[in-house]
Structure formats: C-alpha cells, structure tokens
Amino acid sequence: MKRWLRRRVDWAYEQLLSREISGAPTHVAVIQDGNRRYARQRGGDAPDGHRAGAETTERVLEWCQDVGVEELTLYTFSTENFERPDDENEELFDLLCEKLYEFADADRVHDNEVCIRVLGDVGRLPERVQDAVDYAEEQTRGYDRFVLNIALAYGGRTELLCAARSVARDVESDDLEPAEIDVETIESRLYDRTVRDVDLIIRTGGDERTSNFLPWHANGNEAAVFFCTPYWPEFSKPDFLRGIRTYEHREASWRRTRARRALALLGAVSEPELAEAKAVVDRFRDSLPTGEQPDEDEETDGLEAGGQAAD
Incomplete structure (x- = not known):
C-alpha cells in the first residue's frame, strides 16, 4: 500500500513539474556521480553501480528528447579516473564498449537521428574502447537532430591547455598573428566539430562542484547549475524536471x-x-x-x- 501511494505521489509531482516547464535548454551537461556509492550501499561492487547507472543514462536520453533538449553531454570517465584500481576500470571499459556498440546499432538512435560523439583524450583509452568509439561515431556521423557527447578520458584544464599550445605553435611559426586570436580561434581547436554552449549542468550524488567539466562552454556561458542528492542510478524524471526548472528560473533572472x-x-x-x-x-x-x-x-x-x- 505504501509503495503504491508513493508511486502515485511521484507521478502527481512529475505531472506538476511538467506543467510548470515552458521551455528547455539547448545543451544539458550531466556529471553522473554516485555509481560506486550506490553499489556499496546495496552490498555490491563498483561495476554493479556502473551498470545501474547506464540504465539511468538511457532514460535521461529519452527525457531530453521529450522536452526538446538538442544536445546532451555525459561526464563518463575523467582523466583522474585512471587512478582507480585497474580491475574496476577494466570492467568499466568493458561496459563502455558494450554500450557504445549497443547505442550505435539501436533503432531508437537511428530513428531519432542521434549523433554520438566522444570528447576527451581517446588515445589514452584501451584499444578495444577506441574501436568502439570509432564504430559509434561512424555509424551516427550523418545525424544532427540530437547530439550525444560522451566525455571519456576527459579533463577540462587539459582541454584548454592543448588549445593554448596549438595557438602558441601557430603564432611561433608565423601562421597566426596574435591580434587575430579570438573566441572562434580557441573553439576551433577544442573539438573537431562544434559543441554548443552549455545552458545547464546537472550533478547527482550530493557534491556541489562542477569538477572541471566543460569550462569553456559552461563557465563562459554562465550556465545554470542544478545539484541534487540522489546517486546517479536513483536519478528520476522529477529530478530531471527540477533541473530544467532551475534553468528556466536562472534564464528569467538573467533577462x-x-x-x-x-x-x-x-x-x-x-x-x-x-x-x-x-x-x-x-x-x-x-x-x-x-x-x-x-x-x-x-x-x-x-x-x-x-x-x-x-x-
């Protein structure tokens, strides 16, 4: 009885939030925190949490498309994550390979024309993950209705540092004049293809920090930020809609x-x-x-x- 009542209350709250939302951010970036803590809380190991989190990721992709978000970036594996135990990372790499191939072949991805792209230092990842990345990107390269960015071996400072070094090399070789350096110069050296400015960052797991995530596209755009306590596998649609509402309030205040x-x-x-x-x-x-x-x-x-x- 209590479980049924809880579901009814959650459903009613979700409907209320849906009615309150009048628009959606173009680009949402998510820090998927709490997979390992979720697993430990239930007596499992880190891979159990990562697999549960992967199911949430699929649901969030659908929610974004439902409300009109056009680009979603997921902070999946940072450069700092390489310091975790090898056996834990190897199981995560196996899961990444599985999901990249699965997404690249999924009917819903092709029906919705989802372009899958990976951001980060892919060369640091195991060869099997690199192969899966190449497959997913190639299978969806021609789509542009919705963009799914997956941040792997990613570090925001490293990204900006590499762009700055690229500019410095061109200036040193006289291929670029310092006076010619502008916003577009930097952006063109961050990624091969355009990444929209971030409108909303969502972080699960209770920590209130953005962890060096997309500093050029988020901080430079004064993105709204929504911190929430559920671990990533527990992240629900009402949580997601609360994040969208935070963006709307932030946008109205800015205007x-x-x-x-x-x-x-x-x-x-x-x-x-x-x-x-x-x-x-x-x-x-x-x-x-x-x-x-x-x-x-x-x-x-x-x-x-x-x-x-x-x-």
Whole structure:
C-alpha cells in the first residue's frame, strides 16, 4: 500500500513539474556521480553501480528528447579516473564498449537521428574502447537532430591547455598573428566539430562542484547549475524536471538583470551606447515586472538627453 501511494505521489509531482516547464535548454551537461556509492550501499561492487547507472543514462536520453533538449553531454570517465584500481576500470571499459556498440546499432538512435560523439583524450583509452568509439561515431556521423557527447578520458584544464599550445605553435611559426586570436580561434581547436554552449549542468550524488567539466562552454556561458542528492542510478524524471526548472528560473533572472542594467544606461552614456542599451531594453522588456517597463516616450527622452550630453 505504501509503495503504491508513493508511486502515485511521484507521478502527481512529475505531472506538476511538467506543467510548470515552458521551455528547455539547448545543451544539458550531466556529471553522473554516485555509481560506486550506490553499489556499496546495496552490498555490491563498483561495476554493479556502473551498470545501474547506464540504465539511468538511457532514460535521461529519452527525457531530453521529450522536452526538446538538442544536445546532451555525459561526464563518463575523467582523466583522474585512471587512478582507480585497474580491475574496476577494466570492467568499466568493458561496459563502455558494450554500450557504445549497443547505442550505435539501436533503432531508437537511428530513428531519432542521434549523433554520438566522444570528447576527451581517446588515445589514452584501451584499444578495444577506441574501436568502439570509432564504430559509434561512424555509424551516427550523418545525424544532427540530437547530439550525444560522451566525455571519456576527459579533463577540462587539459582541454584548454592543448588549445593554448596549438595557438602558441601557430603564432611561433608565423601562421597566426596574435591580434587575430579570438573566441572562434580557441573553439576551433577544442573539438573537431562544434559543441554548443552549455545552458545547464546537472550533478547527482550530493557534491556541489562542477569538477572541471566543460569550462569553456559552461563557465563562459554562465550556465545554470542544478545539484541534487540522489546517486546517479536513483536519478528520476522529477529530478530531471527540477533541473530544467532551475534553468528556466536562472534564464528569467538573467533577462531581468540585463533589461534593468540597460534601462540604467539610457540617461548616462554616449549616443552609440544608448542605441545598444535601447536595443537590449526592447529585447528583454517583457521580462521586467509591469511596473518597471518603460513606455516609448521615456526611452526616446532618454536617448535625446544622452545625445545632448554626448554633444
């Protein structure tokens, strides 16, 4: 009876969260933490937790597609994970091979045109994992409706360091002028194919840190972050929807802040900057409370006053 009641409550909460969500982030990145602790809590070994976590991964992929997420990145194996016991890693590598081949051949992957890509220093992984990576990427290379990035042998600092060294080599060989270095220069050296800016990071397992994950694409985009206590195998759809809701609240707050800053500029800066501020106000006007929204006359007066001050 208690189990039935719990399921009904969970279902009702999920429906409530679904109704509250009006949009979805484009790119969600997930730190899948807690597999080993989940296994130990149940008297099992680490591989048991990793296998249970793999089932959650498949469900999250479906949830992302349900709400309109277009790109999902999973932090699956970091460079620090190489320091774990060899027998534990070997079993995880076997599971990775199994799942990569399974995903690459799955009807649901091809029906939904999912492009599978691996981010990280793949050359450090065992040859059998490299072969599985090549197979999965080749089988799904032509798809672009949904992108699934799997971070393997991944380290955010290492990624940025390699990009910086690549730029330095080109500058040293006179193939690149320092003045020509811009955002696109760095991004083109991080990955072979474009990775969207991260809108939302989700971390399970109770720790509140982002662990050097996608620093260029997440920190640079001021991504929203949702920390939750369930271990990755326990991560549920309501947890996922709460993460999406966190992103929506963060996005709304960001829009209001931008609009308020732009309004404050209207009477205090030069004419070119005023035009830019007005454009920001126009763009984000609807995010302000009704009482804070300026009318057209107020904006015009601000522009005229600013122009006179500039003269």
